[in-house]
Amino acid sequence: MSIKQRIAVSSSESPASGYEVLVGAGIFGSIGAILSNFCPAQRYAVVTDDRVAELYAVRLSRMLHAAGYRADVFAFTAGEARKTRETWALVSDAMMEAGLGRDAAVVAFGGGVPGDLGGFVAATYMRGLTLVQLPTSLLAMIDSSVGGKTGVDTPAGKNMVGAFHQPRCVVIDPDLLRTLPPEHLRAGMAEAVKHGAIADPEYLDWIEQSAHKLLGGDPEALCRMIVRSVEIKAEIVKRDVREAGPRKLLNFGHTLGHAVESLSGYTLLHGEAVAIGMVEEARLGERIGVTAAGTAARLRRVLTRLGLPASLPLEYAAADVIGWTRGDKKSRDGRVEYALIEGVGTPAVRDGRWGAPVADETVAAVLAGAGRS
Numbered sequence: 001m002s003i004k005q006r007i008a009v010s011s012s013e014s015p016a017s018g019y020e021v022l023v024g025a026g027i028f029g030s031i032g033a034i035l036s037n038f039c040p041a042q043r044y045a046v047v048t049d050d051r052v053a054e055l056y057a058v059r060l061s062r063m064l065h066a067a068g069y070r071a072d073v074f075a076f077t078a079g080e081a082r083k084t085r086e087t088w089a090l091v092s093d094a095m096m097e098a099g100l101g102r103d104a105a106v107v108a109f110g111g112g113v114p115g116d117l118g119g120f121v122a123a124t125y126m127r128g129l130t131l132v133q134l135p136t137s138l139l140a141m142i143d144s145s146v147g148g149k150t151g152v153d154t155p156a157g158k159n160m161v162g163a164f165h166q167p168r169c170v171v172i173d174p175d176l177l178r179t180l181p182p183e184h185l186r187a188g189m190a191e192a193v194k195h196g197a198i199a200d201p202e203y204l205d206w207i208e209q210s211a212h213k214l215l216g217g218d219p220e221a222l223c224r225m226i227v228r229s230v231e232i233k234a235e236i237v238k239r240d241v242r243e244a245g246p247r248k249l250l251n252f253g254h255t256l257g258h259a260v261e262s263l264s265g266y267t268l269l270h271g272e273a274v275a276i277g278m279v280e281e282a283r284l285g286e287r288i289g290v291t292a293a294g295t296a297a298r299l300r301r302v303l304t305r306l307g308l309p310a311s312l313p314l315e316y317a318a319a320d321v322i323g324w325t326r327g328d329k330k331s332r333d334g335r336v337e338y339a340l341i342e343g344v345g346t347p348a349v350r351d352g353r354w355g356a357p358v359a360d361e362t363v364a365a366v367l368a369g370a371g372r373s
């Protein structure tokens, strides 16, 4: 087993729910031993999508069988459109039919969609099964597999039904990224830009300078990105497991991002929508005097280097985007809350609040100028 890096995710609120994120090129090949050490169970339910299954499920099953475990694979059709209650029900029912009991563990295997959906199955199946996150997309490796947020989308919006359910461990093998399509590699980098934007200006500089290597799939650069992003996310989650305060910062770019993603009917990838959301929320912050002038331009420059969209496409009407933000969980008392930054690396915290409610008219004025500035 060649685990290169171990990052602890602890919680002051519930110390017993701490876990480790293991990172190492090639550690997928030792998954049997890793599960025996970090998450032993009688049986494993591998929840994945059909693309990841086609590439890796046979190998994973073989490795688990060779380690003496029984493993059943539950694969659903890939894509955000399947991150639904219907898929959750299909997978849960199939697991019951297969006779999986409370002594089983779920291995959420894939990108953020199997991660969130498999995590939600684990959170709810027989009132909760042990969970292992085995991410295969860059987005899942650097963001969604850490922190315990699980859930599904509903017609009202993204992630509207879900639960906090921490994994027992997270196993990240950057070698699995070799098969990830380039547009998904790129989209995952939006969350890394977010980590730099909210917590670490030097990291953002490094991402900008390393864009070429990162997009080319350079293993060392990708590994460095995974480790730094996981460290930042772990640090924030540690301070606030259930998103009562500082963790709201991780929603930077996501209020408008989720709205644009839903409005696109999921033709925009999550990371692409978040890229747009970050620039527009930075512009919003600049407009209301919270964010330093030039922050939106700085983010736009980095995102453009990564080949990501960096302003609201002209065909999206401001009123439609605003309509979708109202359904978001971040909406309170009819006013929508935005997690803003004062500048790169500096969160905006006002009167102990990590989210600022902003009037729809202000958002409308900013979006009306989007893509034209």
Ligand SMILES: NC(=O)c1ccc[n+]([C@@H]2O[C@H](COP(=O)([O-])OP(=O)(O)OC[C@H]3O[C@@H](n4cnc5c(N)ncnc54)[C@H](O)[C@@H]3O)[C@@H](O)[C@H]2O)c1
Pocket (backbone or CB within 6 Å): 049, 051, 052, 055, 078, 079, 080, 083, 110, 111, 112, 113, 114, 115, 116, 136, 137, 138, 139, 140, 143, 144, 145, 146, 147, 148, 149, 150, 158, 159, 176, 177, 178, 179, 180, 181, 184, 187, 269, 270, 271
């Ligand atoms: N829980 C959280 O904290 C959190 C944080 C950020 C994002 N998310 C969620 O994550 C989701 C987006 O994740 P995503 O972009 O990984 O989507 P995804 O799971 O749909 O993966 C993207 C595509 O890449 C394919 N894929 C994944 N790994 C591959 C590999 N190694 N080789 C080849 N193909 C591979 C998948 O089959 C899919 O087609 C969204 O639903 C978002 O809401 C959750």
Ligand SMILES: [Zn+2]
Pocket (backbone or CB within 6 Å): 143, 191, 254, 270, 274
């Ligand atoms: Zn996200």
